[in-house]
Amino acid sequence: MAVGKALKTARGRISQLKLSMEMNVSRESISAMETERTPIPPDISKKLIKKFDDPFLAMTVASEYTNGSWVKPLNGASVDLHRTSVADVTEEEIIEFLEAFKEVKLAKPPTSIKEHDKQLIKEMALEGIDALYAITHLVAVSCRDYGFSWNELWKEHEMKLVSNNYIRREKTLV
Structure with a gap:
C-alpha cells in the first residue's frame, strides 16, 4: 500500500477539509497526497502518524521514506492478518x-x-x-x-x- 492510500484508509470518515484544517494545509493538498499526485512532506507525515496512531500508516510512511528498507504492511492475497x-x-x-x-x-x-x-x-x-x-x-x-x-x-x-x-x-x- 502506498502512502497516499494508507492516508486515505487511516483518515476513514474524517473529511479531507477537516483533516486539512488540522494539518494546516489546503483540502486540495490532502487530495493530492491521497491520490499520490504529490508526496506527503515529512513534517505532515509526522503529524499524521501522531494523529491517527495507526501502525499500518506508520509502517507505510517509514518504508516510503527509507526507500523500502523498512517493513511494509502485508496486504497481498495470501495474507491473513487475524x-x-x-x-x-x-x-x-x-x-x-x-x-x-x-x-x-x-x-x-x-x-x-x-x-x-x-x-x-x-x-x-x-x-x-x-x-x-x-x-x-x-x-x-x-x-x-x-x-x-x-x-x-x-x-x-x-x-x-x-x-x-x-x-x-x-x-x-x-
Whole structure:
C-alpha cells in the first residue's frame, strides 16, 4: 500500500477539509497526497502518524521514506492478518531465524570467512528480516485488536532504551 492510500484508509470518515484544517494545509493538498499526485512532506507525515496512531500508516510512511528498507504492511492475497494467524507465522519465522542464526559463526573476522560462510550469514540476515516483518505485524495487529497505542508502545520502548543507556534521547520538534 502506498502512502497516499494508507492516508486515505487511516483518515476513514474524517473529511479531507477537516483533516486539512488540522494539518494546516489546503483540502486540495490532502487530495493530492491521497491520490499520490504529490508526496506527503515529512513534517505532515509526522503529524499524521501522531494523529491517527495507526501502525499500518506508520509502517507505510517509514518504508516510503527509507526507500523500502523498512517493513511494509502485508496486504497481498495470501495474507491473513487475524491475530492468531499472525502469531503462528511469527512463531515460525522466529524459529527459522534462530535455526539460521545457530548455523553462522560470527566470531571470525569478516575478512577471513569463506564464501559459503558468508552466504550462511546472508541467509541468516534474510531470515531476520522475515522475523522482523512477522513481529512488526504481530505488534500492529495487537494494537489494532486490543486498542494499544502504537505510538505509546514505541515511546515506552524508547524510554527503556534511554534508561539502559542504549540510545540518547533526541529532542523532537513535533
